[in-house]
Amino acid sequence: MNMLTDIPISLIVLCSGLGLILIGMWGMLTQRNIIRMIIGFSLMDTGIHMVMVSIGYVTGGTAPIINDAVPIADAVNRVVDPVPSALVLTAIVIGLGVTAVMLAFAVRIFKARNTLNIDECTESKW
Amino acid sequence: MKNSLNTDDTLENSGLTEEEQLLFSNARPRAYEPYPIKAVEDFANWARANSLWILAFGTGCGAIELRPLMTARFDANRFGVAGRPTPRQSSVFIIGGYASVKTLKRIIRSYEQMQGPKFVICLGICPINGGMYFDSYNTINQFDQYIPVDLYATGCMPRPEALVASIMALQKKIKAGECDGANRYVENFDWYKANQKKVIKNWDMPDYNW
């Protein structure tokens, strides 16, 4: 086994998730184009989902199905925590919804203002 | 708003605009009787004679002669003479020589604002017959056609000594009860007024300046 395989898969997922979050956030904060900002949001969202999944993963664990392969007494240590996975499903749906609304906004903003530059949407301030 | 009751007693005040009629009294001046008791009247005349307050209004060139009266040399204070800046409180009006028409207007006002008994002394020739201004277009020739005069002090101008002498003469006359200029003015008011209005063309004041 080399060094890489020593690292638990969940940690890799966690780190890449966190990285995605940062990249997504960077995108949201720096990209002037609204579409790019939405992409940034999507990246961030995905990153969060990866973090969530990684939290519940038990290295070498099995699917959280209680059957003969996994005795109940041993289940806590052996199976992957099913709750984060369930949560992620919900979160993905919600993320999708938000992204959709954002895109709808982008469309409407473009129709109304003929631009997608967020810098030009500053008329209400102070 | 008028304070008089019958029209006979009021003046027309035609020199005033309708608005201004409200602001000036239109009452006719009234003559006053001597006190019914002779002793009181004599006493009053004595007091009047010994307290001659001269209106500080120098009307002509003679005004310069009034000033020395108060100085150490002549000291008219001794005779009860004092200057008074307001006609309300004065009893003697000294006409200082010639009176121009313009000044006459002021003289009439000031004289009418003085309270009776009041006395007028004219200085010099000019108030008598115009003097050297006899043919001037704007100088009064015969002053007593406009204001009753009690005493004339002649000279051009009379020196302060003469002025002192005339004051003492006025005192004598007052004590004798012969100074009734104020009443004469009232009794012959219409005549005086007509004379005044004859020379003063722009008559824009009430007929009697109360």
Place this chain on the structure above:
Amino acid sequence: MIFDSMNEWLSKAGYFSLTLLIVTIYGLFVGALIERIIAKVQGRIGIPYSQPFINILKNFFKRTAISHGIMFYLGPVFRIAGGIGTLAFIPVIYGNEMFSNFSTAGDLFLVIYFMFFGQLGMALGAGESGHPYSAIGIARGLSQMTAYEVPFALAVISIVIQYDTLSLTEIVAAQQGGWQNWTVITNWVATLAAMLALLGMTGYSPFDIFLAPQEIPIGPPTEFHSAYLSLLQTNRALFGATKLILFMNLFFGGATGWGELMIKTFLIYMVAIIVGVAFPRFRVDQAIRFFFKIPTLIGVMSIIYAQMLLTA
């Protein structure tokens, strides 16, 4: 109650009438005397001693008068009532019940405030005359009054601290027993402040702008004449003398007899006259500023001085 002792009231009123008569005559006389002294300074003979009386008589004997309205008519009444009333509240001769007047009605504070009574009434009368000069004169007079009141009030407070009383009788009593007990000696600072205020109060030069006989013909009384004027003239003599009596009581040991009173008040008066003869006139704002500076400072010092006296 008031009517309990009608007799006492009547006798008091009688005695007071006597006081009033003496003080008025004295006031008129001292006025003439001062005039004659000024005349002497100027190398003249001056008016006869009877002149002030004749002037008043002459004005009473005027036969015509005008009235601008009810307040105009009442103005001189208020004025002289102020003068008489002020005198009524001052005990004139120390130790003499006859001439202590109505001083049991109130104390020094009453006298000081009652002085305004006449001024206010007169101001109203003059105001109704409608003459702008009257109004200007009053405006100046009142302003100057607020200014000289300051050193005077400070001086009064100082002697109240010193004698621990507001009763004029007691203040005079405390000064008995020789000239060294007079306030002018024991509290000379307060006396100085008050004497400076007196200059303003008497209305002689340099503080006579509110009467300004040349610029605004004699100020507030411009329109008053005949009998009104004689009331005002009487009051001028009476009120002047009353103020002098007040000052005498406060600062110069009071008087035990009429002779002492006349000499003392005459001498106090002379202070104002000498200053008046020697100095030209202040403009009114200059006068106000003057009183707010040195006399006020002296007044402030007088209170400190009195507190030191008290603790010493």
Place this chain on the structure above:
Amino acid sequence: MVTATITDLLLHPLGIYVLALGAGFLIPLFDRAHRGSAILVFLLALACMVGIAGFNLFGIINGATAIDIETAGIKPPFSINLRFGLLEGGIVLAVNTAALLGAWHYLPRLKEHASALLLYLILVMGINGMVMTRDLFNLFIFIEITSIATYALIGMERSGSVLAAGFKYIVATSIASAFFLLGTIFIYYQTGTLNIDDIIANQELISGPIGFIATLFVLTGLLIELKPYPANGWGLDVYETASTGIASLISVGVSAGMFFAVYKLLPLAGDFLHSIAFIGGLTFLFSNIIGLKQDNTKRLLGYSSIGQIGLLTLAMALLAQLDSQVDIQSQMYLIVGGLFVNHLFAKAGLFWLAGLVKSSSIRGWSVISKRRGMLLLLGIMMTALVGLPPFPGFWAKWELVMLLASNDMFGWISLILLGSLLEAAYLFRWFSYAQQSVADDEQAEIPVSFWQPLPVAIAVLLLFATSYVMAAVMQVASPELYLPLVAGFALWLIDGVHGRYKNLPMLVAVAIGGYLLTKDLDGINSLFSYLLIGGGLLVSIAALYRKDDRKGFYPLLAVLLLSLATLLRAQSSLEFFFSWELMTLSSYLLITLGRDGAKPALSYLLFSLGSAYLIFAGFAVAYGATGSLLLSSLGNSGESMTMIFSLLAAGFIIKMGGFGFHIWLPDAYAEADDDFTALLSSVVSKAGVFGLVIIAAQLGVRSDIGLDPAYVLGWIGILTATFGALMAVFQEDLKRLLAYSSMGQLGYIVTGVALMSHLGWVSAMYMTVNHFLFKGILLLSAAGIILRTNQRLMYKMGGLIKNMPFTFTFTMIAIIAMSGVPPLTGYGGKWMMFNALMDKGWYWIAALAFFSSAIAFLYMFRLLQTVFLGQRKLEHHELREAPAILLIPQGVMIACIMVVSAYPKLLLDPLSAAIDPWIANTLVWEGTAMVTNFGYWNAPMIMGVVGGVWMVPLILLLLISLTLKIQKVEQFNIVFAAERPRRPEETHYAYNFFAHYDRAIGFLVRPRATAFWNTIVEWSHTTASSLRIFYNGNGQTYALFVVMYFVAMFLLNGGLAL
């Protein structure tokens, strides 16, 4: 579910969700058939949601247990559960009610799309879920449901600015909820559960860096949604641009849900509580400062909204810190609940109103100046929002401040009070714009039907109801306390009657109410009741002279006078403060009814509120020290006494227009209605005197209080007197002159009270009565003069004695009484005070008292001279005397002055008796004379002597007049020589009457105080500008601030130390 009935089942809280989702399905279906039926379903669903919440809450209040809703047949923590307890029920009910009312308002826009109806329902359901859920992840879901519904509703608008604002909103909230989600998952990682109760039970598991980060993310994520300063630009933009229907729901509904979510998680906060409190306080203060500079109506409401939520957060965090104390929970309900309901209905109402008026700038609100109903609604909403009685916010703020005080958190108290003051400043500035009536041709008619403001009106009723419930809970809801409001309401019902005879019912109401309220009083309170109620009635009679309708005047006057009565009978500081604020508010509104009253009334209100908050703070310190609200226990406050005394005295002094704080006074007095100015000066100002006397009695005379505050008070009083008099000297305006005069006279009274001696107090009370008498006369005279001449500038009058002899005589007597010239009443007061000052050794003050009373002569004479004497104007020749109804009260007061002048003992005996319980009597009477250590004062004798010496010369003059021919002359018959006078205007010496005095010492009265306060205003505006530079309108900047906020919270809570 043993006793489950069909009703229980139908009305189960779960029904809310069922209804929302069910209606969500039904609406599109019905919409196909008929739009109207869809709307019906929508409204029905909302109404049922309100009904369900109400029914269950009612059950819980009546003793039922909290309802727990479990899902999936498994017990929590293994399943998601919802809870409907007391708190949840209350909030859900309030939110749903607001949503229902909001739907009414929003319906014209909503019904354009069936989907909008649906979204609205989903949004409300989301909020309900946020409130009820006990599961962390479920909370996230409900937050997102709410958010998406909100986004969608915002996105329904097509205007570019709304869309831009909406997008900023999405970006910011999505970042916040992303962090929340991360935090949630970390918490799950550490605790293994998502059930909030379970998490709290196992919160020791949340530890280490991960625990810290988890808590940080969860809490901050939620806090961000509450729009804390400065990471809230996105919220403001939405408030500004979005339609008012959605903005109101975001402001009150969504915020409520978020707020309750934070509340639920608060046990987790631990050390974060400090920073949460800090954030709340900062947000509250800063948004209110920034609000000062805001002109845009909806953005202004946005700032106010954010500020209110900040206050709620602050209150919650502070209370949570005090959690160890017993009984804190019920306090929490009262405070947070009160503030919450207050904000909910008031803010929503304001948003709805803003939606109806449709004026983007608050300066354009004068369009409703003629619509009194809407103006009334606006005023009530603002009053509630600022936390003035009788609204829930008032009770909540009171409880909060008292609780903080008992825990010595005075810094927070001052922050809350300062923030409230700032909020009042900008809200009532708006109100004053709304009041300014514009010329009729400029008046744009706003198309508002009768039904449209209905939700606002219902919100108002709900506020009143909540307030009464809160008062009942706090055990102060006595009918007596509410009598002023009830009387005012009753009179308001007949306010539509035309004509002036509405005054009579008002007088009757006040007379009966006043009698009932004050009949049991004794001592000082009883004396003041005669003065305030009796005097108030006497002066109010004069109001009959006005022939116009005066809408709103009489109800407010009744409230004012009766609140004075309740003030007098107040036993506790709460009752006192309640009445005090009611008095402030009603007098403010009465001032606004004056010709140009709006602007001066605003400054009156602000100074009054400033003073009220100082009083509030004083009571708070007292409560902190004694633990009792009773006024009579103020004296037990030990070491804090000096502090309490100073705070309370400062409050009363400001209210009386004390030196330095006087700048509101002349304007307010001048611009109020003329008869009301009389009441304001002669009666209402005495409330300050009363307060001062009360605290002086409770605190001042005790030996354990240092003399210093009293001495300072004495100086303030005398400086007020001196400068009031000086400034009065230079006024041209009749009413301003009298206003400054009032200020000066009150200064003497303050000094009298400050003396803390029997004689000093007697003099103060005597002067109080005297001031009532002469100032009542003077201002009623002024009312008559102004009525006849239609003029306030004195130099434009003159010679009126000829037309108005009675008015002149009354004025003259009043002025003599005021000046202190014997023999009238003023002398006694001055004499007693001088004696008391000398007794005390306050010589410098005595000297200044002398000086100021001399200055007073200047303005008093000027008043008489320039108005009544001198030259009469041509146009005034035909004027008539003032109406008899104005003269009658004056005549009564003149009679009082005369009686008291001659027999002051009649007045002094009861005054002395009232003071005796506090200070030993030192008055010595010898017959009719009063004797002190220094002097004596025999008033009847003085009267006799003065009468005598006045009669003698008068008789003499009358006799001489018989020998004279006295001619009555006209006004121009004055001495003149050169040219005769032409016009009265040129001859009347009146303008700049004391020019020479100005030249001499005018430098003393240059408006420094005004300049000072202007600088303060300037500074606050500058601060506001610099505080709002963050809001540059750029969505990415806002997003950056959201991110930075997490960093800041991280650093603030010691993240680096981990």
